[in-house]
Amino acid sequence: MMPSLGGPNTDMSHSYTNNHVHVVYSTANRKNLIPPEFEKRLYSFVAEIGRENKIPLLAAGGMPNHSHLLFLLPPTMKLAEAVNRFKANSSRFVRKQGIEFNWQTGYGAFAVSASQIETVKAYIRNQREHHKKRSFEQEFVALLKKAGIPYDPKYVFG
Numbered sequence: 001m002m003p004s005l006g007g008p009n010t011d012m013s014h015s016y017t018n019n020h021v022h023v024v025y026s027t028a029n030r031k032n033l034i035p036p037e038f039e040k041r042l043y044s045f046v047a048e049i050g051r052e053n054k055i056p057l058l059a060a061g062g063m064p065n066h067s068h069l070l071f072l073l074p075p076t077m078k079l080a081e082a083v084n085r086f087k088a089n090s091s092r093f094v095r096k097q098g099i100e101f102n103w104q105t106g107y108g109a110f111a112v113s114a115s116q117i118e119t120v121k122a123y124i125r126n127q128r129e130h131h132k133k134r135s136f137e138q139e140f141v142a143l144l145k146k147a148g149i150p151y152d153p154k155y156v157f158g
Helices: 036-052 079-096 114-125 136-147
Strands: 019-026 057-063 066-073 108-112
Touching: 019 079, 019 114, 019 136, 036 057, 036 066, 036 079, 057 114, 066 079, 066 114, 108 114, 108 136
Parallel strands: none
Antiparallel strands: 019 066, 019 108, 057 066
């Protein structure tokens, strides 16, 4: 006799997830709006946003015209909601410092396997080195291609 697949004990009592996400977004019109001397304060605040929203942030960094975040997406939160919390709160924080500031609309999000977490952390830490060789636009398109995300070049950068 086959065991029953129905009944009260068929629901999954625990959820097991490991959704690491590398998110990239730029400043409005990709302008250099993040002064280098302000980066440390900005990314310290971004880490605080993660703590307050229970979004474990593993790495944060970038350049004057864009940011990279690596975080563990909670199983109860939509990706767009997590990104919005980081972007909206950090944007308000920067403006409170007297800097005219906005992030672009949209973002790129890339799934990161457990075996690649340290590689992505190093990539985020070494943004200055990467951008000696290529622009943000080149970097972003390369990330889209590597992830197999289809895009139309006419609309990637609005």
